[in-house]
Amino acid sequence: MQFQRDVGYASRRLGVPGNRSLAGVLPVIQTPFDDEGSIDEAALIKECRWVLDQGVAGLTTGMVSEVLRLSEAERRQLTELVVGVALERDAISVISCGAESTKGAVAHAQHAEGTGAAAAMVIPPISVALDDGALYGYYAAVADSTSMGLVIQDASGYVGRPLSIEVQATLLERYGDRVYFKPEAPPIGQRFSLLRDATGGQARVFEGTGGVALVDSFRRGAIGTMPGAEVCWAIQRMWDALQSADWSLAYDISGPLSLLVDLQTSIDSYVAVEKHILKCQGVLASTAARGPLGYNLDDETRDEVDRLFELVRRAAQIR
Numbered sequence: 001m002q003f004q005r006d007v008g009y010a011s012r013r014l015g016v017p018g019n020r021s022l023a024g025v026l027p028v029i030q031t032p033f034d035d036e037g038s039i040d041e042a043a044l045i046k047e048c049r050w051v052l053d054q055g056v057a058g059l060t061t062g063m064v065s066e067v068l069r070l071s072e073a074e075r076r077q078l079t080e081l082v083v084g085v086a087l088e089r090d091a092i093s094v095i096s097c098g099a100e101s102t103k104g105a106v107a108h109a110q111h112a113e114g115t116g117a118a119a120a121m122v123i124p125p126i127s128v129a130l131d132d133g134a135l136y137g138y139y140a141a142v143a144d145s146t147s148m149g150l151v152i153q154d155a156s157g158y159v160g161r162p163l164s165i166e167v168q169a170t171l172l173e174r175y176g177d178r179v180y181f182k183p184e185a186p187p188i189g190q191r192f193s194l195l196r197d198a199t200g201g202q203a204r205v206f207e208g209t210g211g212v213a214l215v216d217s218f219r220r221g222a223i224g225t226m227p228g229a230e231v232c233w234a235i236q237r238m239w240d241a242l243q244s245a246d247w248s249l250a251y252d253i254s255g256p257l258s259l260l261v262d263l264q265t266s267i268d269s270y271v272a273v274e275k276h277i278l279k280c281q282g283v284l285a286s287t288a289a290r291g292p293l294g295y296n297l298d299d300e301t302r303d304e305v306d307r308l309f310e311l312v313r314r315a316a317q318i319r
Contacts (some may be wrong), residue, residue, distance in 0.1 A: 058092025
């Protein structure tokens with residue numbers, strides 16, 4: 001690998017604003033749209049408050065927030081609204097800041113920090129294949145431009161190519177406790193362990209597969225999870241069960257939850273299913289998504305989603 005391992009000043013800028021570390025359940029919110037196709041601010045605020053009412057640690061924006069289909073102004077609007085609710089409730093906020101250029105990612109991260117976000121979550125550019133040196137430079141530029149936390153998201157389960165373990169380990173070595181990881185490249189468990197072992201157990205990792213790999217990831221040392229918002233109450237219940245070694249309850253929830261998530265095989269399908277479930281719970285009034293769309297939630301799949309949702313609710317013992 002053609003880059004220098006530099007453990008300097010940046011590695012000593014530890015933690016996130018207020019020395020608040022990231023951990024626990026941090027759901028990725030859905031972006032609601034109004035009849036004109038604009039972000040529905042009132043609906044978004046309602047959703048964010050509902051998510052926090054479920055006892056989770058904070059709010060996250062990510063791929064299923066449809067950030068790749070938002071304009072630059074809309075991304076800033078989304079960030080300000082989500083961070084605003086988090087600050088209102090003294091909760092953590094993690095903002096998706098990946099972009100197709102280093103300049104764009106830096107701008108998103110600086111804006112997120114300026115609004116009061118705890119961390120930036122950053123995917124690599126997806127329109128170009130970068131070598132390890134270029135990827136390291138991209139992430140280092142984002143880290144050097146801010147002092148908040150940095151979640152390195154390997155979203156290659158959906159888009160792009162897997163990040164090398166060496167790049168991730170080197171970023172942790174340089175930037176220390178500011179760095180977190182969200183590995184989504186298969187095989188999830190094995191790559192988690194490779195990263196953990198390559199960093200001497202120092203990598204702080206969030207499960208990022210909607211809760212499907214949460215039990216296994218917890219056993220490997222995960223510090224939290226970033227699932228969808230739609231059944232975050234069940235994920236929180238499962239996380240609490242894992243924390244208290246109630247393995248029976250954790251596995252009871254994991255079964256139907258895994259079947260539900262297995263129906264979601266693309267970003268568009270995640271958006272469709274999650275917005276449907278949020279609407280069924282009265283959280284969202286509309287399932288409108290930003291097009292063009294590559295997935296349609298047909299009637300038979302919707303019926304199966306409803307059945308599995310009820311099984312998740314029962315398993316989580318939510319009345």
